Amino acid sequence: MIGIVNYGAGNTASVSYALERLGVPFILSNSAAELEKCSKIIFPGVGSAEAAMNKLKEYELIDYLKNTRKPLLGICLGMQMFASFSEEGNIECLNIIETKCLKFRDKNVKIPNMGWSSITLESSSRLFEGIPAGAYFYFAHSFYIPLNNYTIAASENGQPFTASLRKDNFYGVQFHPEKSSDAGMKVLNNFVEII
Amino acid sequence: MTTKRIIPCLDVKDGRVVKGTNFVNLRDAGDAIELAEKYSQEGADELVFLDITASIEKRKTLVEFVRETARAVSMPFTVGGGISDIYDIENLLRAGADKVSLNTSIVKNPQLIAEAAKNFGSQAIVAAIDVNKTADGYRVFIKGGREATPLEGIAWCRRVEELGAGEILLTSMHCDGTRNGYDIEMLSEIQSFLQIPVIASGGAGEFKHFLDAFVEGKADACLAAGLFHFGEMSIKDLKQYLSNNGLNIRI
Numbered sequence: 065m066i067g068i069v070n071y072g073a074g075n076t077a078s079v080s081y082a083l084e085r086l087g088v089p090f091i092l093s094n095s096a097a098e099l100e101k102c103s104k105i106i107f108p109g110v111g112s113a114e115a116a117m118n119k120l121k122e123y124e125l126i127d128y129l130k131n132t133r134k135p136l137l138g139i140c141l142g143m144q145m146f147a148s149f150s151e152e153g154n155i156e157c158l159n160i161i162e163t164k165c166l167k168f169r170d171k172n173v174k175i176p177n178m179g180w181s182s183i184t185l186e187s188s189s190r191l192f193e194g195i196p197a198g199a200y201f202y203f204a205h206s207f208y209i210p211l212n213n214y215t216i217a218a219s220e221n222g223q224p225f226t227a228s229l230r231k232d233n234f235y236g237v238q239f240h241p242e243k244s245s246d247a248g249m250k251v252l253n254n255f256v257e258i259i
Numbered sequence: 260m261t262t263k264r265i266i267p268c269l270d271v272k273d274g275r276v277v278k279g280t281n282f283v284n285l286r287d288a289g290d291a292i293e294l295a296e297k298y299s300q301e302g303a304d305e306l307v308f309l310d311i312t313a314s315i316e317k318r319k320t321l322v323e324f325v326r327e328t329a330r331a332v333s334m335p336f337t338v339g340g341g342i343s344d345i346y347d348i349e350n351l352l353r354a355g356a357d358k359v360s361l362n363t364s365i366v367k368n369p370q371l372i373a374e375a376a377k378n379f380g381s382q383a384i385v386a387a388i389d390v391n392k393t394a395d396g397y398r399v400f401i402k403g404g405r406e407a408t409p410l411e412g413i414a415w416c417r418r419v420e421e422l423g424a425g426e427i428l429l430t431s432m433h434c435d436g437t438r439n440g441y442d443i444e445m446l447s448e449i450q451s452f453l454q455i456p457v458i459a460s461g462g463a464g465e466f467k468h469f470l471d472a473f474v475e476g477k478a479d480a481c482l483a484a485g486l487f488h489f490g491e492m493s494i495k496d497l498k499q500y501l502s503n504n505g506l507n508i509r510i
Contacts, residue, residue, distance in 0.1 A: 074379055077355045081330045110352075111380050141380075174456045174479060176382040176425045179261040180304055180509045200262065200509045202335050204357065204382040206425075220260060243335045243357060245299065 066090040066256060067102030069129070069142075071119040074110030075242065079139065082242035086249065088256050096128035104256065105134050109141025113165070113207070114153030116141055130158050135233050135259045143229065143236025144207060152207050160234050163212050170222035176206045177221040183228070183239075189216045190258050191228065191235055191251060199247040201227070201239035208238065235259065262509045263473050263501065264304035264480035265494055266458060267487045269294055270311045271321065271340075276488060277311065291324070292331050294488065299332045301494045304509060306332075307360065307428070307458075307482060310340030311403060322354045329355020337385055337428075348375050352383055360385040360428055363401040366408055366415075369422055376423030381455075384426075386419035388412065390445070391432040397445060404432050416449045424455060428482065431461040438464025438486070446476030458482050466492075466500045473506055 068080055070092040083090045083106075090106075093099050107129065109116060120126050129136070138146055147157045150165040157165065168175045180200040185192055201219075208225035211218055217228035219238070229236045235255065241248035269276045269291050276291045295306055308328070310321050325338055338351050339360030348359050365372050365386060375384045389404050390397045390412035397412030416427055429449070431442035441459045449457065456479035459472040463483040472478045486492045502508040 074352050074383060075357075077326070077353055078329055078357075081355060082333060084330065085333070110383065112377065115378070171454070174261070175454050176456070177261060178382060178426060178456050179264050179479070181261050203261070204335070204425075206381060240335070240357075243333060245333050249333055 065102045067099040067105045068092045069099065069105060069107045069125065070094045071116065071123055071125065072111070073108040073116065073141065075108045075139065075240065078240075078242045079106060079108045082249065082252055083256075086253055086256065094123040094125065096125055099128065100132070100134070103134065104259070105132065105136040106255075107136055107138040107142035107145070109139055109143070109145060111141060112152055113141060113144060113150040113157065114155050116145060117155055117157065126158065130160060133233055135235065135255070137255045138234070138236040139242070140205060140238060140240055143238055144209060146229070146231075146234060146236055147209060150207065161212065161214055161229065161231050163209055165207050165209050167207050168221060173222035176204055177208075178204050180244075181219045181221075181227075181239075183217040183219045185217050186211075187216050189228070189230055191230070191254050192217065193254055193258065195247055195250055201237075201241070201244040201248060203239045205238060260507055261479075262304070262507045263478075264458075265302075265469070265498060266305045266307055266480050266482040267294075267298050267303050267494070268307040268309060268460070268482045268484040269488075270309050270484060271324065272311055292328055295328055295332050295336070298487070298494065299334050302498055302510070303334070303494050304480070305334065306336040308336060308338045308340075309360070310338070322350050325351055325354040325356045339385070339387055345371065345374055345378065348379065352379055358383050358385050358426070360387040362387040362389065365419065366399065366401050366410065369418065372419055372422035372424050376425070381423050381425035384424050385428050385458075386424035386426070387428040387430070388415060388419070389430045389432055392442070400432060412445065413449055413452070417452050420453055420455050426456045426458065427453065428458045428460055434462030435460070437462055440464065440468040441472040441476060441478070441481070443471055443476040446472060446478050450477040456480065466497055469497060470501060470504055470506070473501065
């Protein structure tokens with residue numbers, strides 16, 4: 065059973081439909097106790113970092129998310145929330161990874177970074193097992209996590225940024241696997257089946 | 260690097276796809292979800308659904324339709340048409356739409372852009388702008404192209420970006436349905452002001468029109484409707500052509 069953190073993120077429905085298509089059982093919950101009964105956690109995210117942190121506080125999920133030992137996949141803003149700090153609202157985030165989440169500033173690129181980009185694998189991970197080189201994923205974001213020690217895949221928008229990362233049981237993807245066609249569904253399936 | 264996008268637009272009425280020429284004379288082109296699945300297979304990068312009856316008849320949009328579509332396909336899509344307030348926006352995004360496109364409502368209430376961007380992020384908010392070329396320049400139209408506004412097209416593009424829109428869907432009414440090509444001049448002009456992505460719409464008839472919109476018009480995405488629905492142009496072939504001509508395309 066997969067637990068989807070239900071804290072008002074904009075893409076919660078899309079993530080749950082993707083799991084339906086994969087035939088994977090899941091629950092939507094904002095209760096730490098219920099989530100802890102699941103084998104894995106998906107932490108979706110669309111919206112603003114500040115609103116998201118406020119919701120996590122309201123549902124008393126912050127300590128749970130930081131400390132769980134279950135495999136957890138943060139998607140888009142979900143992954144950005146792993147950072148210690150976000151320039152989106154200048155707020156403290158979950159501090160799972162010591163990095164800042166920054167705003168794209170390059171005058172020569174489009175912001176938001178919107179559309180399909182290929183990624184470069186920086187280290188091998190089961191999350192990307194069976195994904196052909198040069199596969200494209202769908203991105204829609206104005207903020208990014210810079211490359212760091214935990215980056216497992218990179219993409220670029222005028223500058224390189226973290227497309228996927230892993231620290232211990234925490235996995236993150238900046239792109240939207242639930243909207244990234246076959247390659248995206250494969251990433252979700254890998255998280256569910258082989259992580 | 261982000262690839263250039265090809266976006267079929269499905270004008271939806273009662274869950275069926277229709278497409279007008281210069282916004283009138285509707286022809287039925289088929290079932291929307293069936294088409295969405297077909298386009299996903301063919302390599303469309305995104306879909307836009309416009310409820311064309313909505314802003315005329317004030318009909319509340321398509322939450323159920325959005326939900327069914329989000330269930331069916333793993334691709335991003337935008338929904339628009341008659342979306343008038345923050346509650347409509349929230350319902351559509353929660354049902355599985357990635358973006359909403361706002362047109363008449365933001366001309367009447369520009370602050371809706373700011374409010375929506377603050378709540379849902381700029382990436383979810385598309386400003387749909389219909390312009391017609393007139394003797395005194397580009398004029399913004401609302402209500403499905405039926406009502407002129409005092410707004411000048413380029414100034415309105417800049418304003419929606421300032422307010423927090425994440426993308427502009429620019430429809431050139433004077434080109435729409437003509438199949439003589441996109442309005443390259445206007446596309447290229449607004450690109451010097453804007454940092455948000457621009458979707459070109461109106462006038463596509465052949466492969467080269469798309470290439471021109473991307474290269475000379477510097478568009479980030481190109482939208483077309485009838486051309487794709489009636490099987491006259493294959494998206495697969497179009498994308499191969501663009502890729503062969505040196506563009507960064509998801510094949």
